[in-house]
Amino acid sequence: MDPADFPGREVHTNLPPVADRVQEPVGRERISEALSILIALAMRRIAGITVRDHLAGSYLLHDRIDSPDPRFHEWEGEHRETQEPIRARVLNVEAAATEGERMRMRRTLRREYELLSGLGNEHIVAPRSMETLRGTSDEVVIYPALPDHRPLDVALPGAKLSARERVEIVRQVADALLYAHRHQVAHRGLDPTTVLLNAALLAMRPVDSYGRIEVKVDGWSGAGAAEASGTVLGATGSATSVPGEELAGRVHLAPEASGIVTPDRMAADLFSLGALAYYVLTGGRAPAPDRSSLLDRLERDRGLDMSAVTSEFDAGLRELVMDATAATVEARSKKSDVTSASQGLSPVIGFERRLAKAGRPAIAQPAAEQMDALRPMIDGVLEDRFVIKKVLGSGSTAVGLQVEDLNDDSTDKTKVLKVARAERAAERLEFWESLPESERPLPEVPPALVDKLKFSEALPVEWASEVISRRMVAG
Incomplete structure (x- = not known):
């Protein structure tokens, strides 16, 4: 209490004015943690604040x-x-x-x-x-909660990542996006703030060790489904557009994705994936300072060219990013080997295939660096024998892997491994596969369940039915 606040009145508190106490030099004794808690509680009580869950x-x-x-x-x-x-x-x-x-x-x-x-x-x-x-x-x-994960725009600057690990970040994002597209969901807002990187794994494990990269795609609040016409429906179920002020900073958004109607939502997501790949592979460089500059660059270069920024990656990877960020929907779809979005095919399929080829390391990984089969990494080695080429799928009971068998001397070394997540699932799969193929019991699969699935490579219905049956046996 300061007497100056009460002119004409005499106040007896036997305490110095508050202003004098604030300006006093710091004493020798620091405020302990216990005392700081008491002060905080007292301030809340004085202010009338009630804190409750x-x-x-x-x-x-x-x-x-x-x-x-x-x-x-x-x-x-x-x-x-x-x-x-x-x-x-x-x-x-x-x-x-x-x-x-x-x-x-x-x-x-x-x-x-x-x-x-x-x-x-x-x-x-x-x-x-x-x-x-x-x-x-x-x-x-x-x-x-994901307390160990940080957005890419926070985690990438200063992170020690090899070229192989940066490619792996892009691969995992592509895997998530392709999975969403197969379930007819578009992200519509993919950028470095919506991709989370496990910073704890980066700190604990040495560079290029298997399982060091773990990515999760967040920020699906703008996600939408599509009608046959390709119009993106927002979460409200109506067509949506991006506000002008927000749009100005969206340098990972496709040129055509700013209006109410997006001609091809999957192609728009492909552009965002390509722009994100540019950001990751160049070590955190944004495609452009703002959206106006991005559109100018796309009109001039017909895509995002990494060669002006880095020579660390081969021509195949640079061309992949250029093709994925082509200025028009037609060019993007054509270069990704998918020409008809009406068939439910995502252009991310072509991106993922080309990434697997272009991002393959020039030398084989040492056999001593084994990896966890439930957390596979492309070109990783299992049991000094199987080189992982593709993750075919992941369920509650097992993970399917396409591998190359180093012990197979035949011309076709490609095999499929099923890795059980639990012992009971492993026992069921082992018993089922020990039976002759003609005697393996397959549960009857409802036709509606088969029809509901969206396969990226036009697989026959018979194959789809058998796959579902196998999953039912395992589960």
Whole structure:
């Protein structure tokens, strides 16, 4: 209390004015952690602030964190029983001016959950559940916390990564994007802020060691499904466009993806993947300082050319990035060997194939560097015998790998390995495969389930039915 604040009145406190105490030199004794907690509690009580956790289903929401989308609040929290950390998205209803707008925001959140909850790829950050915030009608979407992961724009600068590891980052993002496309979901906002890199693995393991790179694609709030016409539907179920102010900084967004109607959502995602590859392979260089400069560069160069920035990669990889970032949809689709998006085929298929060839290391990896089969890396070696060429699929019970058998002297060394995730699944698979092929029992597969699948390489229905049956046996 400062007497100067009460002119004409005499105040007896036997304490010096606050202004004098603030300007005093720092004393020898530091404020301990216990004392700092007491001071914080006292300040909260003086200010009348009540701090309590929010409850949503089985989850406690503790602290609010920064959200990249002003339409939502994000919270850190945990499961009440398992204490597993989570991240929650809650509608920011205060941002809505009218009740109609609040209703649209609720549909947005619900649509986001419906689109993403069925995506089971290991490189996709998908929601776990949707709950209701206790005491309100607000819905909450629960996501895994991923405390060890950092966005690429934060993790990449200063990170010690080999050329091989940078290619692996791009490969894992392509795998996630292709998986989403097969389930008819487009990201529509892929950039370095939405790709998360496991920084803990980078710190623990030496450069070029297997399993060091782990990527997850986040930021699916703008994801959309497509009708036959190719019009992208946002989470509200209506066609959407990017606001002008936000669009100015979107240098990883395809030229045609700024309006209400996107001619080909998969081709637009391919451009974003190519622009992201440019960013990663050049060590964190943005394709352009702003969107206007990006459009000028695409008109001039017909794509993003890495040769002006780095000579670390071969011509095949540079051409791949150029083709993926071609200025027009037609050029992108043609160069990716996919000419008809109406057939449900994603141009990321061609990108992934070319990346596997162009990104292959010039020398074989040493046999001593073995890897975990459940966390495969292209051209990694299993049991000093199998060289991994492609990840065919990943389920709850097993991982399918296309490999090259180094012990096979025949002309065709390609084989398929199924790696069980659990002992019981391994026992079932081993027993089933020990039977003669004609005697292996295959469960009857509903035709609707076969028809629902989207295969990228026009595989026959009989093959699809058998694959589903095998999964049912394993599961």
